[in-house]
Amino acid sequence: MHKYEKIWITLGTSALALFLIILGISAVHGGHTPAASGIETINPEHVRDDARFKEPGLVKSKSSDHDYDLYFVASAFMYEPGEVEIPVGSTVKVHVTSPDVVHGFQVVGTNINMMAEPGLISTYEMTFDETGEHLILCNEYCGVGHADMTSKLIIVDGGKEND
Amino acid sequence: MTNYTTAQMLAPNTKVDKKDAKLVLANMIWVAFALLIGGTAGLLQTLVRSGHFELPFGIGYYQLLTLHGVILALVMTFFFIMGFQIAALSRTSGPLNKKERTLGWIGFWVMTIGTLMSATMIALNEASVLYTFYAPLQAHVIHYIGLALVIVGTWISVAGQMMRYFRWRRENKGQKTPLLSYMTAVNNLMWYVCTIGVASTVLFQFVPWSLGLVETINITLSRTLFWYFGHALVYFWLLPAYMVWYAVTPKILGAKGFSDNLARLSFVLFLFFSIPVGIHHQLVDPGIDAFWKGLQVVLTFMVIVPSLMTAFSMFAVFETYGRNKGATGLLDWFKKLPWTDARFVLLFIGMLFFIPGGLGGIINASGQMNQLVHNTIWIVGHFHITVGAPVILTYFAAMMFLLPHLTGRKIDKIANRLGLMLAYTWALGMGIMSAAMHFAGLRGAPRRSTFSEYGGAEVAEEWITYQVMQAVGGSFLFIAIIIAILLFLKLVTGPKVNDVEEFPVAEFMDQYDPAVKWVDNWRLLIIITAFLVLIAYTVPITQMFTENIPGAKGFKLW
Numbered sequence: 061m062h063k064y065e066k067i068w069i070t071l072g073t074s075a076l077a078l079f080l081i082i083l084g085i086s087a088v089h090g091g092h093t094p095a096a097s098g099i100e101t102i103n104p105e106h107v108r109d110d111a112r113f114k115e116p117g118l119v120k121s122k123s124s125d126h127d128y129d130l131y132f133v134a135s136a137f138m139y140e141p142g143e144v145e146i147p148v149g150s151t152v153k154v155h156v157t158s159p160d161v162v163h164g165f166q167v168v169g170t171n172i173n174m175m176a177e178p179g180l181i182s183t184y185e186m187t188f189d190e191t192g193e194h195l196i197l198c199n200e201y202c203g204v205g206h207a208d209m210t211s212k213l214i215i216v217d218g219g220k221e222n223d
Numbered sequence: 224m225t226n227y228t229t230a231q232m233l234a235p236n237t238k239v240d241k242k243d244a245k246l247v248l249a250n251m252i253w254v255a256f257a258l259l260i261g262g263t264a265g266l267l268q269t270l271v272r273s274g275h276f277e278l279p280f281g282i283g284y285y286q287l288l289t290l291h292g293v294i295l296a297l298v299m300t301f302f303f304i305m306g307f308q309i310a311a312l313s314r315t316s317g318p319l320n321k322k323e324r325t326l327g328w329i330g331f332w333v334m335t336i337g338t339l340m341s342a343t344m345i346a347l348n349e350a351s352v353l354y355t356f357y358a359p360l361q362a363h364v365i366h367y368i369g370l371a372l373v374i375v376g377t378w379i380s381v382a383g384q385m386m387r388y389f390r391w392r393r394e395n396k397g398q399k400t401p402l403l404s405y406m407t408a409v410n411n412l413m414w415y416v417c418t419i420g421v422a423s424t425v426l427f428q429f430v431p432w433s434l435g436l437v438e439t440i441n442i443t444l445s446r447t448l449f450w451y452f453g454h455a456l457v458y459f460w461l462l463p464a465y466m467v468w469y470a471v472t473p474k475i476l477g478a479k480g481f482s483d484n485l486a487r488l489s490f491v492l493f494l495f496f497s498i499p500v501g502i503h504h505q506l507v508d509p510g511i512d513a514f515w516k517g518l519q520v521v522l523t524f525m526v527i528v529p530s531l532m533t534a535f536s537m538f539a540v541f542e543t544y545g546r547n548k549g550a551t552g553l554l555d556w557f558k559k560l561p562w563t564d565a566r567f568v569l570l571f572i573g574m575l576f577f578i579p580g581g582l583g584g585i586i587n588a589s590g591q592m593n594q595l596v597h598n599t600i601w602i603v604g605h606f607h608i609t610v611g612a613p614v615i616l617t618y619f620a621a622m623m624f625l626l627p628h629l630t631g632r633k634i635d636k637i638a639n640r641l642g643l644m645l646a647y648t649w650a651l652g653m654g655i656m657s658a659a660m661h662f663a664g665l666r667g668a669p670r671r672s673t674f675s676e677y678g679g680a681e682v683a684e685e686w687i688t689y690q691v692m693q694a695v696g697g698s699f700l701f702i703a704i705i706i707a708i709l710l711f712l713k714l715v716t717g718p719k720v721n722d723v724e725e726f727p728v729a730e731f732m733d734q735y736d737p738a739v740k741w742v743d744n745w746r747l748l749i750i751i752t753a754f755l756v757l758i759a760y761t762v763p764i765t766q767m768f769t770e771n772i773p774g775a776k777g778f779k780l781w
Contacts, residue, residue, distance in 0.1 A: 064539075065485070065535060065539075069528070069531070069535075071530035072527060072532075073528060076296075076525075079524060080521060080524055081587055083517075087591070089723065092429070093513040093517070093590070094516050094591075094776065095594055095765070097506050097513035098512055098768060099509070099510050101770065101771060101773060102773070104775055104776075105773075106774075117603075136780050160359070161357075161780060162357050162360075162442065162665065166597075166599075166667070167769070168667035169682065171595065174509070176510055178442065179773040179775055183508075198669070201360075201667035202360070202780060203778070203780025203781050204283065205358065206285070206672060207675035210677050210678045221758065
């Protein structure tokens, strides 16, 4: 092997190792595992018979590690709820599923970006620290009305203590 | 210790056999045709997304997008790869025999029939499911069968190619195989292993389901089988370009390649790490545990090693060449490169695009950053500066010498000038379009979406400026495609000459060094490849069967 080649390969492999260490620390220590990981099933034909998705929206959480559960149904070609207000500073676990085809669930300007698939519930937990409005849109082709699917997350003042 | 026989050194194959040439040309006609159709669709898409244009004759945006993806990502690339690999074998291992060539022709016709079946369904608006055909959107069964036939056609053609390779090995026992032939065989092995995924999902899931024999489909499984194939697919596109970079480019310069053994090793690494990585396309899919997503991210990162080896080799060749031409100082060699040779300029510009392309790939594969760009138009920008620039520009460079070589002509001044125009116009168009896509994606603009104001959302307004830029880039790309078609016509018409254009094949600085034996030990290669696949996929796929994920009924929502 050529001397420069050795140097280059060593540098490259070290960079690779560094990348993987950063990813690993972020995943294990920072808890940044990918959205929607894990397997939680639901019958796509009976989504609305499930208490959680009957009237989807924001509900106070029974769990101690987050303040609210936020349920969304993504269907052709709309999101329910069409708009939702969240008190600033609260930690919310988002649950999304689809009764028909695959949809995307992207909250623009946040880290929430995952697939909604029939038969499964996709979840992601995050804390909303700033007030403001976020567009929710579908980023997986689902049919002719795909680009018309929208909803809104509005992070409002009022704090958790007012609830 | 490997030795070249005297006969081989004195009279190596220098030309693609005449009968093989016909087969190669048949494949290349499809490439030009698919480029024109797919490119036109691409132009229209960028115009629609700019918000200033509507499609005529009731053509749907997603119908057009399906056509664009299928005809460019699958049809054009497959025909090029089959044609190029057959030419490479015939040139470096010698003519195909009757059986091998017949398999090439059968493969060609099966691919053609499959393409026409799918194209018909797309034209009839029975298959507007995009090229990834995610269930439970349900296309006409003929569309799925057509796609399956395209894959089966490649299997048949590849069978002929593999027979040629192993015949050379039998006839030249103990010798180092010709590099281009070896690379072809590695790419083909990868292809056989990865297409098992897409073939299984189409045959056992999509076909019975779209025929109505079964009511529901396991979509998590179908997506996973698709991406088991889908990521190796991108390396199937890329490796023929790497063949040109490693084994042809040094000869275009009139220099020697850096290292034959290093080239073989990098191909083996691509074989190992192209397949057990598909889940990085499903990082934010439900139905897969975080651990297995993480494991496949790690495996994905391994391709950094052969990629950097390739970059090193190429620039080692360029610098050595420049210094032999009298270059001094640190970067003077760069000026000495043959900037007037269209073949070189095409593939060199491709290489430059691959630098941001590779960096973007590392970002996309990184679990956390992926979540910010997943399914945004950033991704579209990414694959347009990978398959849409380094790969396709290298294909163009190869066609510049292949077409006249096969038809008994030579690249003349006009053709060379057209080639240079093609390179620069493509670079300009792709530069503008892909930059706009990357920036819009970072601001949240989604991929695979027609023009929309998203209910008047402020952020969506910001995206429209970038979409106009994409249309400007798309227009330049369309002009480049017209130039490419003119170039192809120029290369296959005009007077035939005795001094036919060469199919350049380089010697290497370590040409006569002993071969590394294990890289040509096919049993070992298959075992390691299969082993990595089993590690990465056994548990996630088993869970898709055992976790009772409810099946999904089909929908036709277009």
